[in-house]
Amino acid sequence: GQQLNQSPQSMFIQEGEDVSMNCTSSSIFNTWLWYKQDPGEGPVLLIALYKAGELTSNGRLTAQFGITRKDSFLNISASIPSDVGIYFCAGQLVGSGNTGKLIFGQGTTLQVKP
């Protein structure tokens, strides 16, 4: 089946550092979504990308929809302790119709040392 390869699997960084994570696939997507999930909570949408090449920012977060439509990255600048959590990429495949079915990456666990 279709898969998203998300990397890195985990990161342990110092407060103030920048963070970068990405997702790649052999399939083509028409939507890329980035979610953050805190322990015991549901995923919260951070950024949604809808067009190839699109670069979108949300505060300290920046994400891009790859020009080939097979990849996306998420950057977090000047990390703070509350950035701790699991970050998931999710994509909607071209041709998935009205279902809106998402394919999820495996997640990146981020830990920030104060």
Place this chain on the structure above:
Amino acid sequence: DAMVIQNPRYQVTQFGKPVTLSCSQTLNHNVMYWYQQKSSQAPKLLFHYYDKDFNNEADTPDNFQSRRPNTSFCFLDIRSPGLGDAAMYLCATRGGRSAAGVETQYFGPGTRLLVL
């Protein structure tokens, strides 16, 4: 204000005892999803409703059923929970077109199910 609401947040049931998890939404979205998420894994889609049309994933066990009596509510029924069904269950909705004309999926806070 909460837009996708799941109750309860924590549910304890006994092995083999039927249990129902609830989801409601204030967004008037026409698509609702149920996911199962186990520790350190990505959410796994069980099924979804497009309006009243039910769509089951091929690998969802028969033990899992769903009901959607109206636009706002959707229920997950686990007929005979096993120990392996202990997980976080997430409800999500889809709707609300962006400027690009594409809909986005929003998750509820989840219900953590414990099977004793």
